[in-house]
Amino acid sequence: xxxxxxxxxxxxxxxxxxxxxxxxxxxxxxxxxxxxxxxxxxxxxxxxxxxxxxxxxxxxxxxxxxxxxxxxxxxxxxxxxxxxxxxxxxxxxxxxxxxxxxxxxxxxxxxxxxxxxxxxxxxxxxxxxxxxxxxxxxxxxxxxxxxxxxxxxxxxxxxxxxxxxxxxxxxxxxxxx
Amino acid sequence: xxxxxxxxxxxxxxxxxxxxxxxxxxxxxxxxxxxxxxxxxxxxxxxxxxxxxxxxxxxxxxxxxxxxxxxxxxxxxxxxxxxxxxxxxxxxxxxxxxxxxxxxxxxxxxxxxxxxxxxxxxxxxxxxxxxxxxxxxxxxxxxxxxxxxxxxxxxxxxxxxxxxxxxxxxxxxxxxxxxxxxxxxxxxxxxxxxxxxxxxxxxxxxxxxxxxxxxxxxxxxxxxxxxxxxxxxxxxxxxxxx
Numbered sequence: 011x012x013x014x015x016x017x018x019x020x021x022x023x024x025x026x027x028x029x030x031x032x033x034x035x036x037x038x039x040x041x042x043x044x045x046x047x048x049x050x051x052x053x054x055x056x057x058x059x060x061x062x063x064x065x066x067x068x069x070x071x072x073x074x075x076x077x078x079x080x081x082x083x084x085x086x087x088x089x090x091x092x093x094x095x096x097x098x099x100x101x102x103x104x105x106x107x108x109x110x111x112x113x114x115x116x117x118x119x120x121x122x123x124x125x126x127x128x129x130x131x132x133x134x135x136x137x138x139x140x141x142x143x144x145x146x147x148x149x150x151x152x153x154x155x156x157x158x159x160x161x162x163x164x165x166x167x168x169x170x171x172x173x174x175x176x177x178x179x180x181x182x183x184x185x186x187x
Numbered sequence: 188x189x190x191x192x193x194x195x196x197x198x199x200x201x202x203x204x205x206x207x208x209x210x211x212x213x214x215x216x217x218x219x220x221x222x223x224x225x226x227x228x229x230x231x232x233x234x235x236x237x238x239x240x241x242x243x244x245x246x247x248x249x250x251x252x253x254x255x256x257x258x259x260x261x262x263x264x265x266x267x268x269x270x271x272x273x274x275x276x277x278x279x280x281x282x283x284x285x286x287x288x289x290x291x292x293x294x295x296x297x298x299x300x301x302x303x304x305x306x307x308x309x310x311x312x313x314x315x316x317x318x319x320x321x322x323x324x325x326x327x328x329x330x331x332x333x334x335x336x337x338x339x340x341x342x343x344x345x346x347x348x349x350x351x352x353x354x355x356x357x358x359x360x361x362x363x364x365x366x367x368x369x370x371x372x373x374x375x376x377x378x379x380x381x382x383x384x385x386x387x388x389x390x391x392x393x394x395x396x397x398x399x400x401x402x403x404x405x406x407x408x409x410x411x412x413x414x415x416x417x418x419x420x421x422x423x424x425x426x427x428x429x
Contacts, residue, residue: 037284062315063280063309063312071278073284075280075282075286075288077420080424098274
């Protein structure tokens with residue numbers, strides 16, 4: 011029988027955090043961990059335009075264009091997507107220093123690891139994420155509960171201050187509420 | 188087929204002061220050479236053939252040396268042009284983001300064929316987002332590292348214009364003649380987008396060969412995109428209409 015988990019993160023808290031911070035575009039390739047957020051955005055959230063791209067490299071360049079043009083996007087993708095977009099992240103956020111905030115789902119995290127250190131996950135794509143971000147000098151914040159969305163404001167401030175990327179690592183499936 | 192000075196010169200001369208230009212590396216080098224002090228490539232003759240290419244680049248070089256000629260690459264320095272460098276495949280996405288953020292301005296993307304092939308799905312992304320103010324041009328010269336080694340890009344028989352049409356661009360066409368490109372540009376720029384144009388362009392003459400020594404890639408190549416992004420951000424902010 012498959013394991014289930016009671017989520018301590020909700021789609022409504024995620025949407026509220028985006029609205030509170032004045033996010034006007036969500037640029038994305040959908041993520042299993044953040045499915046309920048995608049569904050909510052797809053139904054329509056006032057003030058937020060959902061932009062689907064065909065891969066994560068485009069998420070990064072489109073969000074960069076929006077940011078340069080004066081908008082406030084957030085990128086939503088899963089860990090595999092961030093691995094896919096690594097060279098674009100290097101070009102846009104490290105070399106060109108465009109400030110961007112990412113919400114990256116830790117897809118594949120085994121439920122037995124919830125509440126534990128994701129660096130101890132038995133799944134490679136989960137385990138290597140934080141060490142990889144640290145190796146390339148990208149700040150990251152864990153989101154494990156609704157309260158952690160309070161960190162979104164500081165994520166934008168830090169991205170702007172340091173002229174680079176800040177990644178919120180969404181560690182568990184966002185609840186459908 | 189037109190040459191690179193014609194392909195880029197038409198854009199530089201006709202795009203307008205309020206527009207935004209996104210370019211890939213091959214086009215960036217030509218824009219740097221021909222733009223001149225006002226960013227508009229004024230006075231650079233757009234003549235066909237290899238002779239036209241040499242004359243165009245020669246006049247641009249001469250202008251830069253003349254008193255009051257101004258620095259080259261004014262568009263990039265002044266915040267109206269950004270280069271997707273070094274980042275193949277990034278131009279369409281950057282252009283899309285800028286077009287959505289600045290709907291009152293025309294955004295022109297000058298892409299490369301090998302570059303666009305790396306992110307061919309961006310045609311669908313652009314079409315789905317449907318920016319009305321985006322003109323997306325691709326320089327189809329069939330080569331990578333154009334002007335250096337002219338390696339063949341894997342696009343033989345592939346129609347970019349057809350792909351853009353199938354992706355859902357409102358209008359897509361192919362133009363091979365420089366004079367026709369100059370004549371069509373205002374209408375294409377004014378059209379409701381997204382508009383796509385595939386430009387048939389001759390590759391630049393190859394410089395590398397037996398005994399050629401490759402020079403180090405300068406720091407500038409890795410720093411300019413950031414500088415251009417900042418300059419563009421400031422310019423757009425300063426000229427924002429309430």
